[in-house]
Amino acid sequence: VVICWLMDGRNSEENANLIRPQKPINPLTASKSHKALHKELQMTHKRRVSREEKSELQRALEKRKWEQKRKASRDQEEAKNRSPLHQELLKRHQRLEELERDGGQQQEGPEFLRVKERLRRTAVVEFGGKV
Secondary structure: OOOOOOOOOOOHHHHHHOOOOOOOOOHHHHOHHHHHHHHHHHHHHHHHHHHOOOOHHHHHHHHHHHHHHHHHHHHHHHHHHOOHHHHHHHHHHHHHHHHHHHHHHHOOOOHHHHHHHHHHHHHHHHHOOOO
């Protein structure tokens, strides 16, 4: 690359004889196959973007619904395949959880009265009679 400074027009004749610098050609982008591939990628991208006009929120909600349905169907299949013993254990576990929740809400009075009452019950059971 030759750079020439113009001064007072004297070197204009010399500049006409010089080769002007040009950007080198990239062989990869100049190939026809590369151009065709790039064009095809642009077209498919445009089609896909126009097809997917749903917002990100809508896609996330659809995915969430699909996962919930899949989980529900899986739970139903597991419920069908459970043994009767397993089903009874689950029912008992659910009842105990409900009693704990209800018992936590129905606790009235100070804690020392509840502890004293429990001690009375254990004393009755241990001695087999009334205290």
